[in-house]
Amino acid sequence: MKRIKVVSFLFSMLFLMGCVPTEVIDELQLIHAAGYDYIDGEQVEATVSVPSYKGANQKNPGVIESETISAIGNTSKDIRSQMDSKSPKKLENSKLASVLYSRKLSEGGIFELIDTFSRDPSVGQRMLLLVYEGNTRSLLESHLTIEPEISRYITELVEQNTEYTDLPKTNIHVFLYRYHQEGMDPFLPFLGMSEDKLQVKGLAIFKGDKMVSTISMDESFLFKALVETFSTGTYEIQLDKEDYATFMNLKARTKYSLHYEVGLPVLTAKVKAEGALSEYSGKTLDENKIQEFQVKLKEELKTEIEQLVKKFQELDVDPLGLGFQVKTRTRDWDMDRWASLYPDLKVNVEVETTITHGGISE
Numbered sequence: 001m002k003r004i005k006v007v008s009f010l011f012s013m014l015f016l017m018g019c020v021p022t023e024v025i026d027e028l029q030l031i032h033a034a035g036y037d038y039i040d041g042e043q044v045e046a047t048v049s050v051p052s053y054k055g056a057n058q059k060n061p062g063v064i065e066s067e068t069i070s071a072i073g074n075t076s077k078d079i080r081s082q083m084d085s086k087s088p089k090k091l092e093n094s095k096l097a098s099v100l101y102s103r104k105l106s107e108g109g110i111f112e113l114i115d116t117f118s119r120d121p122s123v124g125q126r127m128l129l130l131v132y133e134g135n136t137r138s139l140l141e142s143h144l145t146i147e148p149e150i151s152r153y154i155t156e157l158v159e160q161n162t163e164y165t166d167l168p169k170t171n172i173h174v175f176l177y178r179y180h181q182e183g184m185d186p187f188l189p190f191l192g193m194s195e196d197k198l199q200v201k202g203l204a205i206f207k208g209d210k211m212v213s214t215i216s217m218d219e220s221f222l223f224k225a226l227v228e229t230f231s232t233g234t235y236e237i238q239l240d241k242e243d244y245a246t247f248m249n250l251k252a253r254t255k256y257s258l259h260y261e262v263g264l265p266v267l268t269a270k271v272k273a274e275g276a277l278s279e280y281s282g283k284t285l286d287e288n289k290i291q292e293f294q295v296k297l298k299e300e301l302k303t304e305i306e307q308l309v310k311k312f313q314e315l316d317v318d319p320l321g322l323g324f325q326v327k328t329r330t331r332d333w334d335m336d337r338w339a340s341l342y343p344d345l346k347v348n349v350e351v352e353t354t355i356t357h358g359g360i361s362e
Contacts, residue, residue, distance in 0.1 A: 029089040032066075033098050033151030035136025036113055038105040044113070045072045046079045047137040048091065049151045066150045068140050076116040093120055097155045098128040099172075100136040100191070103204075103211065111179065111209035118176055125173040128158055131204035131211060133192035144198065154198065158189050161200045164232050166221035168203070179209060182335050183323025187223075190214050207317045215308070222301070222308050225252035225271055226320050233275065237296050243282040245293050247355065250275035258329040265326050266346045273301060274354035290355055298353045305349045313343050322347065 033049040047070040069091075071082035083091055099117065101110050117123045132139055140150055147153035161167040167189060178186040188211075190204040202216045203223060215223060221233050233250035252273045259266050277293060312318060323342060327333040 027089055028092040029087050030092050030095040032095055032149070033100070033140060033154060034096060035100040035102070035132070035140050036105055036110070037102045037136050038108065039072055042074050043072055044079075044105060045070060045137060046076075046083070047140050048083065049140045049149075050087075050091075051149060051151075064152075065143075065148045066140070068137070070137055076113065092122065093117070094122040096123055096127055097151060098130060098158070100130045100132045100139065100154070102136050103131055103133050106131045106188075106204060106206075106211035109209045114172065114175065114209070117172060123172070126171045128155060129170070129172050129175050129188050130154070130158065131188050131190050133190070133201070139198070144196075146197075154191075157191075157198060157200060161189075166217055166224055166233055167200060168220070168224040168227055178319075178321075179206075181321075181324060183318065183325075183327045183333075183338065184321035185317045185319045187319045203319075205312070205315070205317055205319050207315075212317055213311075213315055215311075219304075219308055221250075222305050223320070225273065225301075226254050226269065226305065226308075229253040233273075235275075235297070235301075237293065237300055239282070239292070239296060243280075245277055245281070246279040247275045247297070248278040256325045258326060261346070264346070265330070265341065266348065267322055267325060268348040268350065269305070271301065271305065271349065271351045272353075273297070273351065274356075276356045294353050294355045297355065298351045301353070302349050302351045305351070306347070309347050309349070313345065316343060318342060 029050050031048045031050055035047045035049075037045045037047075039045050047068050049066045049068050052065045052067040069083050069086050071079045071086070073079035073082060080091070096117075099114075101113070114129065117127065142150060144150060144153055147156070158167070162169055168187070170188060175186045175188065178184050185208070186206040188204045188206070189200055190202050192199060192201045194201075200217065202214050202220050204211050205213045205215060221235060224230055225233070229252070231249060231251040233252055234246070234248055235250055236244055236246045238244045250273055252271065254272075255270045257268045257270070259268070277290065280289075282289070309320065309322075312320060322345065323338050326338065
């Protein structure tokens, strides 16, 4: 009886598999990256990067390079139709790793373009969304010397800076969550060229789906410490005109608390940072100097975090999610009332620092 059930189950699975449409990989043109550029108030230009296998045969896999297909249109459907007419194979999004939006286009709003991908079941939730300061078509058509396939280069650049430096985690899922959630605004990595190399320059800050400002990578460290826990931060302080110290592998985390003063919310951010002193340009290093570093680091972090919070309040954007912190601690939270309170919200910043000697070079 058990054997009959097993055979029946396998037969059913084979039947169901036969009902699922399949596609042969050799018949598909897999998109690895895409870019969107502003044309005018109605039209955008889209460019996709697809891999091209140069010199490939049965014995040699060849070299993977990038080729592009571009089209201009009013809607995603119109653009895709034009691209299909230029491709010898069916274009497929299942390997799409990153999508770039030009700065000018991002400033006008990009939700409709993002929403198209969010409704595509073949697109992964970890797909990267990025803002590029220039023309994305030019970038995707460029041939950077480090990596012949530009789409792979872009993805690895962002992932490396997220995992090992000061770029906070983000992807299409995170962006849409922040876009729809009351009490917070989205942000995306901001890329640009430095000489002939692509570089992560910081974060693009959004109000809804429109980019309103950017912050530098130095500010991104502060930002990351306020929105997530991490242990790979890098920070430099200057003691006087000549002496400076660099801290590596800084661990940072923030806990928030809420109280009220005269009926108004007051948010407290308790930031804890600990790490190793990796480089010091001065002549003498002892325990007194370490304590001096610790005090200086505490003072600088407090001042710069306060300045960053004030900057966002003046822009009337909340990428730190301070509204969400208040919302989760408040009954009958009202978005309209919060919008009027946020620009003048009192935020207390408390910083605790711990510095060790490890790995010092003088």
